[in-house]
Amino acid sequence: MAWKTLDDMDMVGKCVLVRVDINVPVDHGEVTDATRIERIVPTVEDILQKGGKPILVAHFGRPKGKVVLEMSLRVVLKALEKALGHSVVFVETLEALEARTEEQRGAEVLLLENIRFHAGEEKNDPAFAKRLAGLADIYVNDAFSAAHRAHASTEGVARLLPSCAGRLMQTELEALEAALGKPKRPVVAVVGGAKVSTKLELLGNLVGRVDHLVIGGGMANTFLAAQGIDVGKSLCEHEMADTARGILAKAATAGCEIILPEDVVVAREFKAGAASEVVPATECPADAMILDAGPKSVARIITAFEGAKTLIWNGPLGAFEIEPFDAATNAAAAKAAELSEHGLISVAGGGDTVAALNKAGAAEKFTYISTAGGAFLEWMEGKVLPGVAALEAGDCEPAVA
Ligand code: ADP
Ligand code: MG
Secondary structure, X not given: OOOOEHHHOOOOOOEEEEEOOOOOOEEOOEEOOOHHHHHOHHHHHXXXXXXOEEEEEOOOOOOOOOOXXXXXXXXXXXXXXXXXXXXXXXXXXXXXXXXXXXXXXXOOEEEEOOHHHOHHHHHOOHHHHHHHHOOOOEEEEOOHHHOOOOOHHHHHXXXXXXXXXXXXHHHHHHHHHHHHHOOOOOEEEEEOOOOOOOOHHHHHHHHOOOOEEEEOHHHHHHXXXXXXXXXXXXXXXXXXXXXXXXXHHHHHHHOOEEXXXXXXXXXOOOOOOOOEEEEEHHHOXXXXXXXXXXXXXXXXXXXXXXXXXXXXXXXXXXXXXXXXXXXHHHHHHHHHHHHHOOOOEEEEEOHHHHHHHHHOOOHHHOOEEEXXXXXXXXXXXXXXXXXHHHHHOOOOOOOOO
């Protein structure tokens, strides 16, 4: 790995600017899910342990460069202190932080107000990045989920200070590297979800890198239709037919096996408990919708999983929110979870995917579940994430005492 970790840094007595993602859901002033806050604890603990003085920098909501008091980060303070088991000083403005002497700056764990209150943040304004760099001796990025954005606190400042990845960033990058960078083969990828159009780049990148690609969910309908199959009233992007055929051709050239549903679950209505039946994928009735993969398809997917050393998954295989159309996703997820206990490296990400794997009770057994959303998808698309690239730039040598 081209970036440094906390282990490479000497932090004794140093102010450490730590970019974290604690953009948690809040309802009536209470944090309703503290997962993101809990995930940064190892990084803060390690910095303290190493004698560093952490200054936490984060965004909250989308204030668009202006002070919007409803989007104050103060709302997470209590949950943050609870997770850390440590008091945290909330600093309302950058000026107040700058006015602190170096001594005062480091006396406690500090949390700076919403960094997106500053217009320079999302613009990655060099002067603003310089101001941030002026606050500390070392920069730690622990916000993988914000790494696809080139903002001052995720990218600009990394180029101005000795920098490294925090523990969460490190874990995420190592898991992703194991799944797609230098994976153990064979690799199976599952791409499901609603639409081909939202996952084109992802499909394009994966066919060149994985051995088997399972296409499921609504987007499988587009591929079936592109092969001349009538998909009735199913969700289908007919205008993407050429694109879908292009992906199939690319896969054939690359030696990537495409696994499309051979049987499907169809229904006339999209609602819980709607009457449904299993039909061959080529025989969707004209007045019905394909809402899930059928049992033969699931068996085929499971065989692919059994032969694989690495699995990477984004997108449910069916309309999993509504029973019984969660069956294929649940069965495949359960198998992936079981195989993960016997050496399969399994990595999954995506908002609905994480929800579906949780619903299936399988998420905990996966090797790694990314909660990063957009950053995870961009990474799967093969894009360079600016926040990671800046850590890799290596312009700055580690601060050695
Ligand atoms: P993620 O958020 O994990 O990236 P997506 O947003 O791409 O996943 O896809 C999830 C959505 O796809 C779900 O809302 C699910 O209901 C929908 N979906 C999956 N299969 C079908 C289908 N056959 N017909 C209609 N919608 C589907
Ligand atoms: Mg989604």
